[in-house]
Amino acid sequence: MSVLTRDEAQLRAQLLDVHRYTVELDLTTGDETFDSRTVIRFTARSAGDTFVELKPAELRAVALDGQPLDPESLDDGRLPLKNLTAGEHELRVDAVMRYSRTGEGMHRFTDPSDGETYVYTQMFMDDVQRVFAAFDQPDLKALFEVSVKAPEGWTVLANSVTEQRADGVWQAAPTPLISTYLVAVAAGPWHSVRTEHRGLPFGIHCRRSLAPHLDTDAEEIFDVTRACFDRYHEKFEEPYPFDSYDQAFVPEFNAGAMENPGLVTFRDEFVYRSAVTDTERQTRAMVIAHEMAHMWFGDLVTLKWWDDIWLNESFAEYMGYQTTAEATRFTDPWTEFGVTRKSWGYDADQRPTTHPVAPENVDDTASALLNFDGISYAKGASALRQLAAWLGEKDFLAGINTHFARHKFGNATLADFIDSLASATDRDVPAWADSWLRTTGVDTLTAQVATADGTCTLTADRAGSRPHHLTVGLYDLDLADEGRLVLRERLGLDVPQSVPQPIGKRPALLLLNDGDLTYAKVRFDAESFEAVRTGLSGLPDPLTRAVVWNALRDAVRDGELPPAAYLETARAHLPRETDLALVQGVLAFASGQIAVQYLSAQERSAALSTLTSLCRDLLRRTEDGDHPGLRLIAVRHLIGAAAHPDTIAAWLADGTVPGGPELDPELRWRILGRLAVLGATDEAAIAAELERDPSATGQEGAARCRAALPDAEAKRAAWEAMFTGDDLSNYLFTATAQGFWQPEQAEPVRQYVPRFYADAVAVSARRGPAIAQAVGRWAFPAHAVDAENLRLGEACLRDADLTPALRRTLADRLDDLARALRVRGEEEARQEAVEAQGAQEA
Numbered sequence: 001m002s003v004l005t006r007d008e009a010q011l012r013a014q015l016l017d018v019h020r021y022t023v024e025l026d027l028t029t030g031d032e033t034f035d036s037r038t039v040i041r042f043t044a045r046s047a048g049d050t051f052v053e054l055k056p057a058e059l060r061a062v063a064l065d066g067q068p069l070d071p072e073s074l075d076d077g078r079l080p081l082k083n084l085t086a087g088e089h090e091l092r093v094d095a096v097m098r099y100s101r102t103g104e105g106m107h108r109f110t111d112p113s114d115g116e117t118y119v120y121t122q123m124f125m126d127d128v129q130r131v132f133a134a135f136d137q138p139d140l141k142a143l144f145e146v147s148v149k150a151p152e153g154w155t156v157l158a159n160s161v162t163e164q165r166a167d168g169v170w171q172a173a174p175t176p177l178i179s180t181y182l183v184a185v186a187a188g189p190w191h192s193v194r195t196e197h198r199g200l201p202f203g204i205h206c207r208r209s210l211a212p213h214l215d216t217d218a219e220e221i222f223d224v225t226r227a228c229f230d231r232y233h234e235k236f237e238e239p240y241p242f243d244s245y246d247q248a249f250v251p252e253f254n255a256g257a258m259e260n261p262g263l264v265t266f267r268d269e270f271v272y273r274s275a276v277t278d279t280e281r282q283t284r285a286m287v288i289a290h291e292m293a294h295m296w297f298g299d300l301v302t303l304k305w306w307d308d309i310w311l312n313e314s315f316a317e318y319m320g321y322q323t324t325a326e327a328t329r330f331t332d333p334w335t336e337f338g339v340t341r342k343s344w345g346y347d348a349d350q351r352p353t354t355h356p357v358a359p360e361n362v363d364d365t366a367s368a369l370l371n372f373d374g375i376s377y378a379k380g381a382s383a384l385r386q387l388a389a390w391l392g393e394k395d396f397l398a399g400i401n402t403h404f405a406r407h408k409f410g411n412a413t414l415a416d417f418i419d420s421l422a423s424a425t426d427r428d429v430p431a432w433a434d435s436w437l438r439t440t441g442v443d444t445l446t447a448q449v450a451t452a453d454g455t456c457t458l459t460a461d462r463a464g465s466r467p468h469h470l471t472v473g474l475y476d477l478d479l480a481d482e483g484r485l486v487l488r489e490r491l492g493l494d495v496p497q498s499v500p501q502p503i504g505k506r507p508a509l510l511l512l513n514d515g516d517l518t519y520a521k522v523r524f525d526a527e528s529f530e531a532v533r534t535g536l537s538g539l540p541d542p543l544t545r546a547v548v549w550n551a552l553r554d555a556v557r558d559g560e561l562p563p564a565a566y567l568e569t570a571r572a573h574l575p576r577e578t579d580l581a582l583v584q585g586v587l588a589f590a591s592g593q594i595a596v597q598y599l600s601a602q603e604r605s606a607a608l609s610t611l612t613s614l615c616r617d618l619l620r621r622t623e624d625g626d627h628p629g630l631r632l633i634a635v636r637h638l639i640g641a642a643a644h645p646d647t648i649a650a651w652l653a654d655g656t657v658p659g660g661p662e663l664d665p666e667l668r669w670r671i672l673g674r675l676a677v678l679g680a681t682d683e684a685a686i687a688a689e690l691e692r693d694p695s696a697t698g699q700e701g702a703a704r705c706r707a708a709l710p711d712a713e714a715k716r717a718a719w720e721a722m723f724t725g726d727d728l729s730n731y732l733f734t735a736t737a738q739g740f741w742q743p744e745q746a747e748p749v750r751q752y753v754p755r756f757y758a759d760a761v762a763v764s765a766r767r768g769p770a771i772a773q774a775v776g777r778w779a780f781p782a783h784a785v786d787a788e789n790l791r792l793g794e795a796c797l798r799d800a801d802l803t804p805a806l807r808r809t810l811a812d813r814l815d816d817l818a819r820a821l822r823v824r825g826e827e828e829a830r831q832e833a834v835e836a837q838g839a840q841e842a
Contacts, residue, residue, distance in 0.1 A: 002076040003366040004053075004126060006305055009137040012050050015084075016135060018042040018142040023132045026149040027119060027187055033057050033096050034106065034119075038132045040091040040142075044084040051078040053129040053136045055105075056095035063092045077129055093133035101729045102770040103254035105130025106185075109729075111251070113209035113695045117151075118188030120250045120265060122258060123181045125306070126365045134180045139304045139411040141177040148172075150187045157186040157205060159262045161244050173243060175261065177409045179302050184260030186248045193218045197226050198233075200240070206249040209695065210271045214249070217272065221247070224285045224328050228292050231327035232319075235397055238404045241300045247288070251696055252731045254770050257287050259294030259316070266291075273697065274666035277629035279580040282330040289327075290320030301404055304411040306368030310357050311417060313372070314380025317341070318388070321381070332579075337381070338516045338546035339585035343553060345378030346521065349442050351815045353808055357383055358414050358437035366804040369769060382519035383436045389517045390432065390469045391425050398424035435466050443468070445512045446523040450500065457500035460493060460512055464520070468495040473514030473544060474507040475531070484538035485509055485531065509535070514544055522551040523560075537573035545582055553589055556598065557819060559826035563598040566590065567610050575617035580629045583618070587611070587637045595641075596743050597785050597820035598827075604743060611641040623659050632661060639670050645680035665693045669701030676708035677742045683709070700735035703728075707739030710748055715740070719752060722779060723759040730770055737778035746783060753781045753789055757796040760806060769805040776809020785820045793817065 019041045026035035040052070059071040064081060073080055081091070099108035099119065105127045110117045121131055128134045148156045148170045156162050156170035159178070164170050170187075191211035194203045204221055206214045214221075225247070233239065242262040253267035270284045297319075298312040324333045348354060355371060357380045362368045388396040399421035403412065406420060414437070422429040443464025450457050458472065472491045478484035485508060493501060493512075503510070509531040512522045524532060532548055539545050552569060555561035570586050577583050595607040618634035621627070635657055642648050652671045656662045663671070672689055675681040683706070690702040707718035718736050721728055728736065741749060760779065764772035781789060793814040797807065 002078060003364040004137060005364045006307075006362065009139070009305060012135065012137065013139050015044055015046065015048050015050055016042050016140060017045065018135055018140045020143045020145065021132075021134070021183075023144065023146045023183075024149075025132070025146070025185065027154075028149055028151055029096075031099070031108070031117075033098050036093075036095050036097045036132045038091075038093045038095075038134070040093075040133065040135070041088070042091070042135070042142075043088050044086055046086050048084055049080065049082045050084065050135075051080050052091060052093070052133050053077055053126070054079055054093065054095060054133040055097075055129045057098045058096040059093075060096065061092075061094040065089055079133070091133070095133065097131060100130065101252075101727075102768060103252055103730045104768060104770050107250075107252060109251040109696075111207050111209050111696060112699055113207075116189050116208055118186075118190075118207060118251060120186040120188075120248065120253075121184050122254065122265070123183055123260075124255075124258060125181060125369055128180045128183060131183075131185075136180050138179040138181060138302050138306070141179050141302065141409070141411070143177060144172075144175045144183055146172045146183070146185060148185060148187060153189050154187050155190045155192065155205075157184075157190070157203075157246050157248055157263055159184055159260060160242065161201065176241060178261055178299065182260055182299060182302075184258075184263045184265065186250060186263065186265065190248070193222075195222055197229060197245075201244045201246075202226075203244070203246040204249070205246065206268055206271050207251060210249070210268060210273065213271050213273045220281070221284075221288070224288050224324075225292070227327040228289045228323050231323050232292060232296070235323075235400075236296055236404060237401045238296060238300065238408060240295060241408070242295065245292075247291075252729055254730060257291045259291045259298055259312075261295060261299040264291045273695075274664035275628075275632055275661060277580050277584070277632055278330075279336055279584060279629065282324065282333055282336065282581075285328050285330050286320045286324045286333050286336075289323045290316045293319035293323070296404060297400075300409065301407040302411050304413050305362070306365060306371075307359055307362035308412075308414050309368060309371060310359070310376040310380045311414060313376050314357065314384055317377050317381035318384040322385075332542060334516065335542045335546045335579055336581035336585075337378075338543060339549060339581055341374075341378040342382060342516070342519070343550060343585075343589075344374035345382060345519070346374075346442055346550075346554065347557075347816075348374035348812075349379055349440065351812055353811050353815075354440045356438050356440055358433070360438070370804060370808040379519060386436070386469060386518050387421075387432065391421070391427060391429075395425040395427075396421070399429075432467070439465060443520040444523060445470075445495065445520045447472075447510045447512055447525050447528065449503075449506065449510065449525060451506065454505075456503050456506045458493075458503050458510065459497060459500045460495045462495050462520075466520075468513075468518040468520060469493075470495065470513045470518045470520075471515045472501070472503075473509070473511040474503055475509040475511065475539065477508045477531070477535070478538070481538070483535050485535045485540075487540060490514060509539075511544065511547060513547055516543055516547050521554045521558075522547065523555070524551065533569060533572075536569065537576040542579035542582060545577075545579070546585075549582060549586055556594065557823065559823050562827055562830060563594045563823065564603075564607075564827075566594060567607055571610050571614050574614055575621060578630075580633065583630060584633050587614075587633065591637060591640055593820075596783055597816070598823045600824065601743065601746065605643060608641045608643050612638060612643070615641065619657075619659070625660065628661070635661065635667065636670060639667070639674050642674055642678070645675050645678045648674060649680060665695070665697065665701075668693070669698070669705070673701070673705050673708055673739065676705045676739070677710070677744055679710045681705070681709075683714075696731070700731055703732050703735040704739035707736045708742060710742075710745050712748065715749060715752070719755075719759075723763050726763075726767060730774060733771060734774050734778050737774065740779065741781050741783050743783045749781070750784075753784050754792055756781055757792055757800070760810070761796070761800045761802060764803045764806040765801075769803070772803050772805035773809055776806055776813055780810070780813045782813065782817065785817060785824065787821065790814060790817050790821065 022039040024037040055077045062069040158172035160173040162172045190205040192205045246263045249268035257266040293316040297315045403420035446461045448459045474488040475485040478486045615634040615638035622631035
């Protein structure tokens, strides 16, 4: 399938001025396809040739200015428009389009709970062509009038207010100027909760089967929405630019959410049907704030080309966390950002596929799609947080508001953004942008302490090239409370320094980047590491502890800290930790990367034992019921670390964990999945649980459990479902892949490791980018940390004809595999050195 190049987009933007789309969709024609009729009114600035994009099941008719065009001229998703004259034109397209099962274009889903069907659009990048004909590039904005014929009993949501006409068709009010990829429709028998705020209609919507769960959380969702809406109106001078604000929680959504103007779509896992922690509720609040920020940055002012997609996402990521902290009850989201999102950025930035935050070589849409990663989100948000700290919040927001005023309802580039910021300050913003946005990699900061005449000075050594505006924390031992560190002072520091920074008496812990304002790896001097080892949980601020845990995580990944030492630190300090995001983040790294990839199979059992003991400590600590979120995290991870089935099987049989919580559907499927891995359940038990919970989530749980069964037939069936048939939806594919590979089952699945590469190439070519990304992320044999797996993967990268999406994800996973091999090699070398030293001493 063809992709749009930057050069083609620039030529078309020079030729065309697109005014208005009239789109008529008929969703009553069957389960496989829908009808799409489009009228595009546009002006050609001069005579010339161009094309319109469309990916139909059938192109029935096309007419340009009343003259029919040959439908057979459609080639690879492009319909040529030749010999255009200068002036106004009208294009009419009548087509049959296919529904999607992969979350791209018009996705169709039938709820197994009640048989109700829902459809929604995800038009991002270039998928509008799967729904209607369009000049599909972000800088050809237009007004959109959308009407939808839907089955009786359905409600239709769109970018603007919708009404059902006398003929039963739903009509959406005309939009302001927006880009094609931001058009949205969601239709089905939605359960809706509506209100008004500041004169605008607000609505939240979900499947009927989720209605009780949405109703339970409706007020919290509306409280967050109203608070963020009001806070953005305090920050931004431009008012909210659309006529309504709907938030639809939709099934089988690939991303977290999508910023369609006036109709934000979220994955409906954010409608919680089982118990969640307050950190998970905070994440939902942050995503609400993130998507609302896009209404201004992304929708009101839109990128000109996809090289600047980072700016949309980085801005929304930064604003999402900052506004959540300022406007909602969740006052400490930056801790979760530090321990979860930022590590995503650090990891991505150290792979061969890294790229600048603001890449210059995004030549086509396929290349652009690969940049939705930890760099565009987490590193970019970190860079903007550093910029706001450097400029000051007042000047930063002044520049943002200048940008909105200059480019509202239009398009802008990075150069435009930098120029707007520069207008609000005397600082050299272009030089900052060159250092931070056009470079790759992670700087490393190491504290060097010099002592003279009883007074110490600090020099922050920098391995890297970026300037850093940061805070240094000086911590002393609390003489009244052993194991507790108390803050003496925080010092502002600009790196590189002109002179060493006096710090007085040597502190027990000297922490660079305390407060996490910059983006860099931090290394400890020997005395500070000893203070961390004994006093980490005694640090007073959770964000400080997040910086320390990230530094330890980085040291493990770089082979400088033994994985076992990280586990020992977690064992010592997590039982006293109070911040849920930190407990979850540390346990996730320990149970995932360390226990699965960085330790050998022989060492894994000891690691699982350590994690089990840690989680049992947390359970004992939370027996009084005062910390339900902490207890829930401990239960989840104890299930995942169980090496023997007896305890968790008893929980499942009793329907509760002793002392709570009672098992909800999520915990029941989690336990059954672990029992499947351990060979302690069977198909009959899985079928019985599915009968108990026939929901969409239940279907995914059953697929995950069946793929995790250790017998040969279960593995064969799971493999064929993923790689031979094309019936699995995006979510069922992911669930099956999550169950298939298990470290405990290395031998039964060994034959599938070499098969993975050829089969991954084939299914990615057949099913497109969304499935290709799922293949690389979830179906990759990450447990097989050996040279042969790496060799096979590298040969596939070198020799196979890979789709861009698979090539990127596969390259990333192979780099992670190579890193795991290096970490294991460092650990083996350390052990050999210890043994040699022991032999010498003997």
